[in-house]
Amino acid sequence: MDPNAVIARCFADERRAIDEPDRDTFLIGPDDLILITGATGFIGSRVVKNLLDHGFRNLRCFARPSSDVAKIDALTGGACGGMRVELVKGNLLSRDDCSVATKDAAVVLHLAAARGEKSFPDAFMNSVVTTRNLLEACLEHQCLRRFVTVSSFTVYSNRQKPRGRLLDESCPVEAHPELRGDPYCFAKTRQDDLVAEYGKKFGIPYVIVRPAYVYGPGNEAIPGRVGIRTFGIFLHLGGSNTIPLTYVDNCAEAIALAGLKKGVDGEVFNVVDDDLPSSRRFLRLYKQNVRRFASLYVPRFVSYALCYLWERYSTWSEGQLPPVFNRRQWHAYWKKTHYSNAKLKTRLGWAPDVPRAQAFRRYFEACRERRHA
């Protein structure tokens, strides 16, 4: 690692100190070091802000060498003494970089991920191998008190759920993620397995956080659960389904709490906001607030049949069309499902800071800005 890649900044403590009631429930004190991987990313930068807002004064932000550090600069710029925010640039595929990053860290919030990778090996390498390197480095230093891995709703199979249509933390994850045709699902499932394995084998205290679709300024895409654009037309696949969303600031709060709250080691938390819209409502609001476009509603039985046919053709043709659409994918994304955040609220004391109306306003505004940029 380039020694110049580590930039420490000290700031005057203008932010609020940790509230007394919070301090008792938190695992660490305000001066204990917290490592945030993927800190310059869409969610990571909000997690850094959230921790600073909670009064934590010793943060280490890990980012790729090519990352834009403007978000971290914006958060920490302008002030003062008493706070230390280190920016460490490196590659989590390097064990040495992981060792430097995890040194003295009491809590690791691991957000870095291979989002959008289309290849299984690349997604796996940038999620699982990197996570293993971090875990090994934590073992080496022996000072870790909590490892939080940020997973995804995508790991759930959304079949054989114990409580009907309700998807919560007790639901089964994909047993054969390699058959989903989705590298991200495969990588995230294996990443969760690995963290649990290290927890069991080496006693690493961990928490798994599984956010729903995270939206907000910085991610202006329409969720795939609502539909997909293909050949110039938007296929609306969600219909009356509830869309599991979490606004980026609310998600960041959940991740921070997962790293801080006492007594939740080994737990899994789904992160989903209150007052979720239906796919139809989301699409209508999007069209009203951002731009109008033609969309074609595809009923659930039709989307299921199409996924089935695609899957069969892919098998028959020995992969001439890759199996990106299949029944497992349909169950995970387009089946009518209800969601719960009860565990998140009761065990972590989480509540969405940004209500849906305000979150949508900010999101649509960002979409409009992006469109006109």
Place this chain on the structure above:
Amino acid sequence: MLKVGIVGCGRIADAHLSQLQRVKGCQVVGVCDREPLMARQLYERFPVRQYFRDLTELLTVARPDVVHITTPPDSHFAIAKLCLESGCHIYVEKPFTLYEEEARRLIALANDRGLKLTVGHDDQFRHVARRMRTLVQTGYLGGRPAHMESYYCYELDRSSYAGALLGDKGHWVRGLPGKLLQNIISHGIARIAEFLTSESPHVMAYGFTSPFLRSTGERDIVDELRVLICEEGRTTAYFTFSTQMRPSVHQFRIYGPKNGLILDQDQETLIKLRGPRFKSYLEHFIPPLSMAQQHLGNLVTNLGIFLASDFHMKSGLKYLIESFYRSIVEGTSAPIPYREILLTARIMDTIFAQLDAQPREVVPGHPALQAADESRRPSSLQSTP
């Protein structure tokens, strides 16, 4: 039944395993990667008997007949040598080796041991490339090629690989003698090498960092390359590698004394260029009609192959693997002549040597560029050693 092993479990290994599932008469007995997690993920997703983290273990425990080497290029030589010494035939992903000398030593070793080898120039075995080869072999050009043009472009902004490379100053590609070029251009160079007859053609290369890359602060990666290759008094060829030109084509044009051919790899089309001209205004009407007819013919051909379920993105890889395995089983020549492997390596060596000697950071009209032009003019047409 041929027993197959794979070393290196990254992205290209996926492509090999996907196609190996379609190849009859073989069984993948083991995959190996020094990162055991990577080996295990491949083992979990494909019908593979065992996975290993150590190559020697793969060779001694699984005892493959053929080993596919899909590791980064700087490891090709050492792994290939060990596999040949262990009595395995080898399929080495492109580029075959870092230097021609290494390629020469591997070929000599394979010949000594009675083993076969090939390189992953699978683009040359796609349907359209095979149709072109048949036409050339049956004399469509009317003699030896007079001139060839090979375009091999690469869109940096569409590639996650490029993102990783540009963002990481320690990326392994930066350690290759030809950096980004070394990992990509052999496909386009091999197309030319296939039709050259001289062992030492003249090579003149000019490369630079594109304005786009320079604007990102990149100075080390050459992503624009123009090469002139010529055999004394015979065939000439241009090779173009570009990350900036659009469309980002993968084309090969070959012209003989009578006719020419244009192969478009992206569109999977092959267009015949008729040598003789039509009289007067007819030249303005009949050739466009003929072009339309040919494009329609290509469309029908492509649809036919698709409906026959043989139009996979890596159809050339399957064909090359099958041809290579057949050559092993039947004791016939390997599908890619060793001479072509060596010539490709030799041309690449020369290109990289010339780029190394080229002054950097020059702009058009700059005295440094003019001086470089002056000094290069007579000497750049030297034969490769």
